Amino acid sequence: MKREVSTIGLALLVAALAGSVLIWFIGKSPLEVYGLLLRGTWGSAYGIGQVLFKATPLILTGLAVAVAFKVGLFNIGAEGQLAAGSFVTALCGAACPASWPGPIAALLCVLAGMLAGAGLAGLAGVLKVRYGAHEVINTIMLNFIVSGVILWAGNSHFFLKGITHTKTIPDNATLSHLGFPGSAANTSLLLALGLAAAVAYFFARTRRGFEWRAAGHNPRAAENGGVELAGVFIGAMAISGALAGAVGANYVLGYKHYYEQGIGSSDGFMGIAVALLGRNHPAGIVVAALLMGTLSHGGLATADEVPKEIVQILQAIIILSVAGAAAYRGRAGKPGPATAPVPTGDAGAPRDPVEHKDG
């Protein structure tokens, strides 16, 4: 625990320094920008609400990445899964009769979104198990493909005339705000926290969760112990995709009330940072999501001073330093996340861990 905190502290320091150089380079004062960033986020009720609003999807995508990590897979496709999930959530919401009771309508919409995400990630899982095609490249390709399919489906059927968003959903399927004045923070935060608790319970307390962890630590040993790896890989990818697909609850049901092209973009990639910072533990992920959410909203709060891309740059540097520091400290040979196994197959080395026929 102490080591984790010091690693993250170090990463933040490195990022802050590198960020200072970039801010100074364009002729602005780093201290002023960082001060503005803090005041704009944790300095007011509105700011805090916005941080929570930005953190909600990051909890979900962080969990998504972490679940895949736990069984030794990389889900780089949370980006596409959350887009598909949000789109389906919005379509489902628009199709819901206004007479249905609120909670049921909202729940149905979220479930539909999760199903879409699960299908998409599950496909990458199936391709991996069946053909040994690496999930990293496939999930990235699916990100591109999904954006095209949504654009096509939207343009030809679902988008309103002349704009790239769908019909507004009826009030009964929307989620209520959390009461931070003016902020979009909504009850999907509770959903995200609930799912985090569920993931924690699953891995710590259930038999299947134990099997999944075993498959992640040592696939061959797990297989010999009777774990069916193909099922674990497909299942973990599907759950991972479902978590990313739930992001629509925040943006569609809780905020915009329709799907708009580009909604939630980059939250998927940020999920990787969140999972890494949170060391794949749900509690850690919630904390990491708050941190990244602070940066995300902070980027908007400082946008008058510096281009908002500074935030993405800081986040990338944080990931690099955490990944580097974690491996550097005596965990050489193992990837950053403590529970992820040495990748036997990676983008370039997609060896099928399930069947060993082609040796």
Added chain:
Amino acid sequence: MAEWLVTMFSLTFLMQVVRVTMPYALAAMGGVISERSGVVNIALEGILMMGAFGAAVGAYDSGDSVFVALLYGIGAGVATAALYALAVVTWKADQIVSGVALNMLAYAIPPYFLKAFYNSSSNSPKYQGFGGTLFDNPVLWLALALVVVVQVVVTRTRWGLRVRAVGDNPHAAHTLGVSVNAIRWQAVLTSGALAGLGGSWLALSGSSFVAGMSAGRGYIALAAAIMGSWRPAWACAASLLFGFADAMVFNLETFVKSVPNELIQKFPYVLTMITLCGFIGRSRPPADLGRPFSAR
């Protein structure tokens, strides 16, 4: 339909294929060298992007000197690759996580500076680029020569042997006195130079840099390296396939009305997935790919 067929076999079309294949092929060769040394290179995408940005800045700053633009582009590629090597070779960070982080960085840095200096977040000011026709462009011949050079270097030289050795069995190479991490650094930097040139080609083929212009080409190049079973010449052949798909997309958009453009544009990505499923298992990756090395 006939119109469409005529276009497919015209010289213009073939030139288009060559033009769009170039970034794929250069990045794929970079991917082959890096992966042969045991380092997975998801960061190719970011290197392409930074190479393109560097070339654009170079072209603009020097008043359209192609030479300076290439210098900047290759320099930016090597610098990005150096950051990647620092993370994954020296610090032994996880290669996929670091690669994704580096790509995030490379997607954010160009808009950051564009906004700060040119007050536009998505486009650079106009520059001239290559201009002229394809076959008058010396860079084309340079790139074609590079295919031969890289193939020979990887398969026929002492350095190439070392690269392959540290990728297949780093401990044996270490025992024989080869510095594994030094070779991996060199391989990653070389891949940075190649992909940086690929990015420059991308930027100089047009007349301005557009944010996000690498558009997944780095990932596709990596897939091409896998399809070519980690051999430079074959990786280039696979890149040609993707270049062909890309060029076809341009033309199908104009000629085929029955399939929506939004879907046609995604054809190269679908093709990547399909070919990956078919080719894997038949090609054998370097044995130590993805594992950081530390001497015991």
